[in-house]
Amino acid sequence: MTDFFVRPVGAHSNTPDGLTYETAWLGWTTVQWGSGKVTAGSTLYVCGAHTYSEIIRPGASGSLGSLITIRGDYATEAGSITFSAGAYYFNIDKSYITLQSLTITSGNNRCIGVTGIPNIGFWLKNCTLSGSALQAVDLMPANTFAYKDVVIEGNTFNGGTGGAILWWVTSRVTTTLTNIQINNNAFNGVSGPRGVIVFNEQDFFYDDGITPWDGAKMEDVVISRNAFANCSGVAIECFCPAIYGRNSGIKVYDNTITNQQRVGLVGGGIVLGGFGLSATPDFGPNDVYNNKCYGLHGLSGLANIFYGTYRVFNNYAENLTTGGVDACGILFDHDCRDSVAFGNQIRDLYGNGSTNNSPPAGSGILILDATNCTAYGNLVVNCVTGVSFGNKEAAQSSNIFNNTFVNCSYAGAYMMSTADNTANVIRNNIFTTTTSSTPSVRANTASAWTGESNNCFYGFSGPVGHTLAASTLTADPDLNTVYRPEAASCIRTGAYLGGKDFYGKHFYNPPNIGAVDDNPVPAWLTAAEPV
Template sequence: MADWYVRPDTSHSGTRDGTSYGTAWGGWTEIVWGGAGVKGGDTLYVCGAHTYSQIIRPEWAGSSSNRITIRGDYATEPGSITFVSGAYYFNLDKSYVTLQSLTITAGNNRCIGVTGVPNTGFWLKNCTLIGSAITMVDFMAINNFAYVDTVIDGNIFVAGTGSGISWRPSGAMATNLSNMQISNNAFNGVSGPRGVITFLSLDDVLAGTKMTDIRIFGNTYTDCGGVAIECYGPTVYGRNSGIKVYDNTITNQQKVGLLGGGIVLGGFGLSATPDFGPNDVYNNKCYGLHGLSGLANIFYGTYRVFNNYAENITTADIDGCGILFDHDCRDSVAFGNEIRDLWGNGNPDNSIRPSGSGILMLDATNCTAYGNLIVNCVTGISFGNKLSGQSSNIFNNTFINCSYAGAYMMATANNTTNVIRNNIFTTTTDTTPAVRVNSAVWTGESNNCFHGFGANVGHTFAISSNTNNPDFNDAYRPQSVSCKRNGVYLGGKDFHGKHFYNPPNIGAVDDTTNTPRYTLRYR
């Protein structure tokens, strides 16, 4: 296992065998690979500021036990690589190669293009990538290419309008991502035609095109554009399998066209990997999400969305919701989320271009939402247009300051299979209807509290529901005897501490303490 060195040119020495900094190779074309040069287990130090008008690549592969590491943190002279304008970039076409602590600046192309049949074990760690109008790290979508056991960790992505990381297959091809980790990276001012991390598979690909066991966690997105995280397609239930998105922080995510917002997932069934577990979106924090996608749009799969925080959500058109269950989303659940300030598109008539719902249920089957706190929204819970089955159970949530309706059932929603119970709704004005129903009589509403609203539209409250003031404490826990627990304690509590009573408590949080369960983050 040897250390090797390459410097930008030949001016430092007439003897250049790459074995020391003083005798470093002079430019990329002088590097010797394999045999008497760089091979598995070795480290190549890139020293100084390199500028290239060519595609460069490692010419040798490592192995799982003997990786090749190319790094730019030599103490005497840290390394950087800049590409001039043209079709030039760093082509990672060999397996078990690590790029580490390098600064790579794009010309008008990629920083890094990854290829391979398959490419196994590519690691990108602690690098700084400065982008252009093309994706910074592009997993090239070519037939029979596959990307396995990839780690992208601790890097800084700066500027660029072509996405930070992408994989976008289309046409008659089979290509896949498997066991990919994107973690602890900082995306600063990065946007793209669709977003920052874009894994988008179109419907015309072959059945072998899929994503498996994707983890995206611990990243920060600051002043970026488009959707922060999109892993979507094809529009088939469960083609992909296994995804977790957690502990990300998104601040000031702007729209690109109409696209923008937090997290979009589509097509994920459960992972077949024994220790992967369910598909989860959790512990993400979002401050300013602008565009259609709101906090989380989830489609064509089964997911849990929990313990996320989001505030200041807007859209120029429809949606821009807290959590949207849509297009063949099945058996999914949202719980323990805190979502504030869903301003929507600013249209006071939400029936024209529905937006700004805390929870929106579209083409989704057997989905559940409980224990969520929604503060300042257009509509608390909406049931919208459906193409196929729609059923849900919405219970023990709290919706504060609804400006259009507490609950809204559009004309094409299913008025027999959607249930709301044990929720609390309040409003911004006494002219706002508590419930708007544009379909036939809705019988799925019961045991809710609607306070401060005007007359309903197309709905009569269930006998078990009330309009009393819930008398919230600082934790948004009702103190009114009409809402506070008055049943028999059954023992135990749910995931986030709510005790079980019969009849159950009303609202989103437990009333056993005056310590706020939800706290307002910085704005």
């Protein structure tokens, strides 16, 4: 396990053999690779401030358990690499390479481009990257390129308008991501045309123009404990492609997103598409949980989940806006199936200030082209509409129960004419409003909506296009400071059914109404399991 050293050209006048700091190689092109030099198990220290007007790359691969580590934290002199303007970057085209504690500044291209057929075991650790007009880290999606066991951890990404970490498939190629870990990074002022972390494949077809292209896919992606501050676009997008279950295995948790701004209309928190369950033992279900969001601006709101099966739970989000549609707390859409949202707290969904869209932006929960989706135990405070349904006439279905929607400004519940008016059920929820002129329900249906029962709509005007169920209340639920109902009409007892809501309330039959009860526990402290 030998240490080697490289310093800038002209840094010293000794014979450069790379064996000590005093006799370091001078410039990247003088580094020697292979047997007896930098090889598997070696560490290469980059010392001093390097500037390059060329692509640089490692000259050898490491191996499993015996990596090549290139690092910039030598005690005598820290190392940095700056690329001049032009198509210059650090090309990681070998497997089992670790970049650690380096400062890398792009010119007008990437900081790091990763390539490989395949590239296995790339690890980017504790580095500082300053971006430009292209992505800081590019997992290049060229044909036959595959990436496996990639870890991007503990890094700081500063600025740039091309995004931070991308795998963006824009042509019909075969390329895959497998076991990708993006953890404990800080993203500061990073913008991108789609977002900050973007794994995306556009829709392509085989030559028949009918069969969807299946050459690009993701397996077992984990994005956790990252901090996004003053970035633009969607914070996290993993979407590939518009087909149910093409990918497998996704977890997004414990991330903090603060002041996420729009790029055009694009922006918001988390977008996932195309994920079925992982085939890897112990990976578990597809989960979005314990994320905290403060200011999400753009179409995507807190969580848009598509073409797959997911659990979204114990997240907190506040201050959601958009320049167009959506900006929902949670959106089940585009062939989302058998998914659940529970224990989320979402506050201040302003939408775009207009109710011209159908449904209007700023719904706490929105069900569009989705089947058998469930939401319970969620708390939504200050929204345009509590829960909305739209788009799909056949097979759309959902069960929305034991949630609390406080201060709805346009409607408590909204149903487009295209929504399924029998298979979308709302029951045992509490709705309150900001003004007595707000309808409790806006139902643009050709026939009666049969899925509404046992709710409490307080302070609203009468429903539009709907007759409230006989079991539905309009009396004051008497919400206390943590939104627990104290009115006797909303508090019931009965047989315990298992499960609990946002504040730890257990479910009973007959049920209580609303999402909260005694002994409040912040959702992010407990990851409850659905029943």
